[in-house]
Amino acid sequence: MVTISDQKLILAQRIGAFRDLLREKELDGYFLTDLPNLYYFSGFWNEGYFSLIGLRDSWLFLPSLLYNHARVTTFGFNCLKGKVFPNVKKIIKRHKVEKIGFDPASVQYDLGLELKNLGFVPVPGLVARLRSIKDPLEIDLMRKANHLAVLGLEYLEKRFKPGISERSLSADLNRFYHKYGHGIAFSLIIAAGPNSSFPHHITSDYKLKKGDPITCDVGALWQGYRSDLTRTFPLGKMAPSFWRVFNIVSKAQKDAVERLKPGVLAASVDQVARKVIKKAGFGKAFVHNTGHGVGIDIHEYPRLGPGSKDVLKAGMVVTVEPGIYLPGRFGVRIEDTFLITPTGYEVLTK
């Protein structure tokens, strides 16, 4: 249980750790442009504002629409309304914030050009790497978000029956995550029968039939944090080809998960899963990465895929989700979310 004063402390600690990073990079400040990064430091979730984090002071630049809302729900920031860039220029001048960084991967091209014109420097990945190591508050929230994902899927599983539509199932689960949590982590995927062969199927009016696989890729939102969980369920008696594929994916996941611990190359976790699937003759049917970091965003640093240079560290939260997709026939994906612990991992989707 985290109280409001703990939360204040933790947000202050995040800004403190970020300022250390800024000093290391010889920056006087960093300009934040995208909501997940902004939320990480401010705790304020609303589109359309910016922030400058200096070595001593920090500012939020808000449209009138959000000004009062931010002023009463954030702390530790100077809240300013009105035109953003004149305000930024004044602060730079008055507070001698000279070398300011920004993230080239989370700003629009035309806004990025304006920042360059102001003399700001693109410094990629700074917040992403900080965010990849979850602090105690985040671990608490990720445990809750993932536990809720599991409860939702247990609730949904009881509703599977021939004749019910993907849409109807999705509607019920959307209600569940909004009622018992704070919403959904992403557009829920319910893909039954041949639709399961599309990894990112869009929910349709397809009605479940006996013998259908049902892939459910779901996640709940809990106080700004997202969970991620996939199961492919059988509906009644399945063809042997389904169980053959299912067992391969299941083994791929199991073997990959065994690799999870600090110091391990993210690419090697992918390699293990890919090897199992390739050996079984389905290499070309595994059409995505094995996993990804997750937190405020559903896809975060690190990437558990071929060619990734990322390294697992204690405090990271990652998915492991191999899949096999046979176009026009069916697909199977099994995904869980894990906290990397000092010695290995903890399953969060439980």
Place this chain on the structure above:
Amino acid sequence: MVTISDQKLILAQRIGAFRDLLREKELDGYFLTDLPNLYYFSGFWNEGYFSLIGLRDSWLFLPSLLYNHARVTTFGFNCLKGKVFPNVKKIIKRHKVEKIGFDPASVQYDLGLELKNLGFVPVPGLVARLRSIKDPLEIDLMRKANHLAVLGLEYLEKRFKPGISERSLSADLNRFYHKYGHGIAFSLIIAAGPNSSFPHHITSDYKLKKGDPITCDVGALWQGYRSDLTRTFPLGKMAPSFWRVFNIVSKAQKDAVERLKPGVLAASVDQVARKVIKKAGFGKAFVHNTGHGVGIDIHEYPRLGPGSKDVLKAGMVVTVEPGIYLPGRFGVRIEDTFLITPTGYEVLTK
């Protein structure tokens, strides 16, 4: 009722109209980077792909994850998988597509730099302006999406009672829009009591009390198109101050709506609403634009706000949504969505 073959025809017409625009701007092609623009031409809704529309041929650049899905559900495009830029370079060479535009407002800074390095030219607003004039299929979908928004709110209104939480109401309405439509248009806003003083309140566990205003800013998704509707409802007997504010906002909306017709400056619609509210002494409490275009995106061209240079045209779909927000006390917003017709407007939120 639009059949699949109509849809093929309409998508082909959109690409035809866009090619006319490209020729006008002396471009040989346009590189699409963001999902709403991509969806407008391809009908394929899935994050993570790109498109090049040339004067004769068009291409989709897909990750393996989406390749089969796009190949069987799109038409008129050459579907390519593998690394995007090597593929793009080959096409440029082989098909003599020389001068290629891209939208600087809908691409990330680092990707935009890559496009610039390839010799692509930033040409802003090209697709946005095309998308602002809805074609017959889009008008049909916008009517359905908005009608569904209304039905949802009628359903929700019956559930208002002291003791029920914002979250519970939001959960039920989320289910409604996912079951009878194709999802929600944006994170639904249910803001009761003092929370209604935050225009973009985040749904909370606040429980309704007698005398509370309840602002519901809601919208459904229908086949990729979004609706937008806001009502502030009274719960039981309200203080006279509520009705005073309510009537001012209501008059501001009514007067502004009367301005809607082709040829009118979008800023003048805002001016009319703002004048009513200012005259009543609440000028500083109206903290946002009067309205915006809506379609595939919830906020589109044009902008009905101060200083906007946009002009209303037949076929545009816009919101009119004045509001008054009294910090710590309460707020009122009234929003409907309108199709601009040759002679005036049609209310879509009915």
